[in-house]
Amino acid sequence: MMMTEMREITAAVAREQGAPFAIETAKIAAPGPGEVLVRIVAVGVCHTDIIVRDQYYPVPLPAVLGHEGSGVVEAIGAGVAAVAPGDHVVLSFASCGVCNPCLSGHPAHCADFFGLNFGGGRKDGSTATCDAHGHVLHDHFFGQSSFGSFAIAQERNVVKVAKDAPLELLGPLGCGIQTGAGAVLRAMKVPAGAGFAAFGSGAVGLSAIMAARVAGAAKIIAVDVTPSRLELALELGATHVVNSRETDPVAAIQEITGGGADFTLESSGRPEVLRQAIDALTILGTCGIVGAPKLGTEAKFDVNMVMVPGKRIMGIVEGDAVPQVFIPELIALHGQGRFPFDRLVKFYDFADINQAVSDSESGKTIKPILRLPA
Numbered sequence: 001m002m003m004t005e006m007r008e009i010t011a012a013v014a015r016e017q018g019a020p021f022a023i024e025t026a027k028i029a030a031p032g033p034g035e036v037l038v039r040i041v042a043v044g045v046c047h048t049d050i051i052v053r054d055q056y057y058p059v060p061l062p063a064v065l066g067h068e069g070s071g072v073v074e075a076i077g078a079g080v081a082a083v084a085p086g087d088h089v090v091l092s093f094a095s096c097g098v099c100n101p102c103l104s105g106h107p108a109h110c111a112d113f114f115g116l117n118f119g120g121g122r123k124d125g126s127t128a129t130c131d132a133h134g135h136v137l138h139d140h141f142f143g144q145s146s147f148g149s150f151a152i153a154q155e156r157n158v159v160k161v162a163k164d165a166p167l168e169l170l171g172p173l174g175c176g177i178q179t180g181a182g183a184v185l186r187a188m189k190v191p192a193g194a195g196f197a198a199f200g201s202g203a204v205g206l207s208a209i210m211a212a213r214v215a216g217a218a219k220i221i222a223v224d225v226t227p228s229r230l231e232l233a234l235e236l237g238a239t240h241v242v243n244s245r246e247t248d249p250v251a252a253i254q255e256i257t258g259g260g261a262d263f264t265l266e267s268s269g270r271p272e273v274l275r276q277a278i279d280a281l282t283i284l285g286t287c288g289i290v291g292a293p294k295l296g297t298e299a300k301f302d303v304n305m306v307m308v309p310g311k312r313i314m315g316i317v318e319g320d321a322v323p324q325v326f327i328p329e330l331i332a333l334h335g336q337g338r339f340p341f342d343r344l345v346k347f348y349d350f351a352d353i354n355q356a357v358s359d360s361e362s363g364k365t366i367k368p369i370l371r372l373p374a
Helices: 047-053 113-118 176-187 203-215 227-236 249-257 271-279 303-307 323-335 350-362
Strands: 007-014 022-028 035-044 069-076 088-091 129-131 150-154 158-161 195-199 219-224 240-243 261-266 281-289 312-315 345-349 367-371
Touching (some): 007 129, 022 150, 035 088, 158 323, 176 261, 176 323, 195 203, 195 249, 195 271, 203 219, 227 240, 240 249, 345 350
Parallel strands (some): 219 240, 261 281, 345 367
Antiparallel strands (some): 007 022, 035 069, 088 158
């Protein structure tokens, strides 16, 4: 594509493993067939952005990351019918739409999920973004690369939202909030009266706790090592909290529930915590895994203590949700005061992205959201 057809943008670029994001002037192409150009209003910072910067997953660098964007449609490519210029949208993950999981309502488990979301470009290997010198910047991260003033997304991963919804707040619904809430309401389908324990009380775990309250779970247990997060968990719907630095969480959960939780969710990405989440289950209980460690990480569990009591271990991506259906539902629940995910958020200027990342890594901020300049 000719440089004259490209738009100048500001982007946060990950150039080297573990290095700070660099705010740069870059250029982005016009949307092609099936694509949508979105002016980013705000974008959440997710744990996955950080581990990709650190190359836990081999996304090619230099790259524009960011995958919790919200904004306004600027232009659409040929064939796009779901949105039009001026629409307010939340950006979520990419999926192919033609494999068996996609066609059966499970796009988060798309057969080409890794390639489409972590491949560093379109499926054909092309990219839409270059730096000020014309060198390729890998993009299409989670089908969006929203650490920039504009992003190219696909029609399939753009979710239209009402114009009276709080747009700058909504980006994390595209990944972290959707993951926690969807794990409870979609993947595991926690029923009313159940016992549920969240191992990890970050953005994902706290979203799961809020969702468990929506579902009507009778005992909702938050497990973490940070007292302030446990206090917030109680305010958001937890009935009990366990500081696993001070107390054995397995024994505590068994005592609270009278034998073990019906459902647990592991969001820390630590194999030893996953083992605790499995051991804390009751007979026929289900443990959902959403924590993302380095590729190749293995975990241990007692085979007989899973087999005999009929425990289930479930891998969950993006809450196993269909974003176009689930995200509007979460917005409606928020509007009713039943899903107050705004309690997790702190806003930062886009230029302060590295401070936001640092605050996320230290636990100071649960869910940073970067505001893009108007």
